[in-house]
Amino acid sequence: MNQDVVSPSPIRLVVLISGHGSNLQAIIDNITNKNLPAQIVAVISNKADAYGLERAKKAGIKHHVLSYNDFTDREDYDLALKNLIDEYQPDLIILAGFMRILSDEFVEHYSQKMMNIHPSLLPKYKGLNTHQRALDAGEKEHGCSVHFVTTELDDGPVILQATVNIEDNDTAETLATRVHQQEHRIYPEAIRLFAEKKLKLK
Ligand code: NHR
Ligand code: GAR
Numbered sequence: 001m002n003q004d005v006v007s008p009s010p011i012r013l014v015v016l017i018s019g020h021g022s023n024l025q026a027i028i029d030n031i032t033n034k035n036l037p038a039q040i041v042a043v044i045s046n047k048a049d050a051y052g053l054e055r056a057k058k059a060g061i062k063h064h065v066l067s068y069n070d071f072t073d074r075e076d077y078d079l080a081l082k083n084l085i086d087e088y089q090p091d092l093i094i095l096a097g098f099m100r101i102l103s104d105e106f107v108e109h110y111s112q113k114m115m116n117i118h119p120s121l122l123p124k125y126k127g128l129n130t131h132q133r134a135l136d137a138g139e140k141e142h143g144c145s146v147h148f149v150t151t152e153l154d155d156g157p158v159i160l161q162a163t164v165n166i167e168d169n170d171t172a173e174t175l176a177t178r179v180h181q182q183e184h185r186i187y188p189e190a191i192r193l194f195a196e197k198k199l200k201l202k
Helices: 022-032 052-058 074-086 104-109 130-136 172-195
Strands: 011-017 038-045 063-065 092-095 114-118 141-148 158-165
Touching (some): 011 172, 022 052, 038 074, 038 172, 052 063, 092 172, 130 141, 158 172
Parallel strands (some): 011 092, 092 114
16 A cells, blocks of 8 residues: 555534535535545534435434524523534534524634535625525626634635626526535535645635
8 A cells, every 4th residue: 555645534524504405415425426535423403394404314424403492592502502513523513504693602612613605705795695685786796605604794714616697587596596506516625625734724
């Protein structure tokens, strides 16, 4: 065996979801196809009916529901979430359509170890309802961004972006579909850059 060629050992990911989980699926597929030196050690959803949980189950990945309704406030919830995540000793936390804002304390605990995919060309259209807002503003281009999560919402350092052209007949739905295709390409790629230690914060 050639000792000089050392492939990086798979990094441990915990993926947080709230819904469909198509980005989760893209990450699973890239790992399966050996395009991504990572392993998903757990999937956690804040919604019991998130379809992404089925994807985790099908892939044989441990999964949990942590519902906000079972907690009295955000701090309480975030503490439980942090304790659950830390049982898995992850190298990187992946927000994949996770729809709850996280407290400063939580975010600082995972400083430079948590990524999000946001459906806009940041710094444009932070927050929610991004596709409709881009259409309403008459934009010619839209897209998605992978960024490190900081305490400022959707404001952390951008890792990768992808652009799609907006067509005259686009609706929020048709636009979202094309943006999703790009998300599924750049999110696994951003995780790969992290795993290969190719990301440097400036
Ligand atoms: N937390 C911090 N501290 N910083 C970020 O950049 C975060 C974050 C948590 C989630 C994803 C984000 C996005 O990509 C994200 C980034 C949810 C909301 C929101 O308003 C906003 C942005 C994002 C996720 N959530 C409502 C809330 O009160 C609930 C909305 C709902 O349940 O439908 O938490 O856009
Ligand atoms: C994705 O488009 C992601 O960019 C967006 O939710 C979708 C989740 O899809 N994230 C946010 O809007 C965060 N506020 P998925 O569950 O199929 O991966």
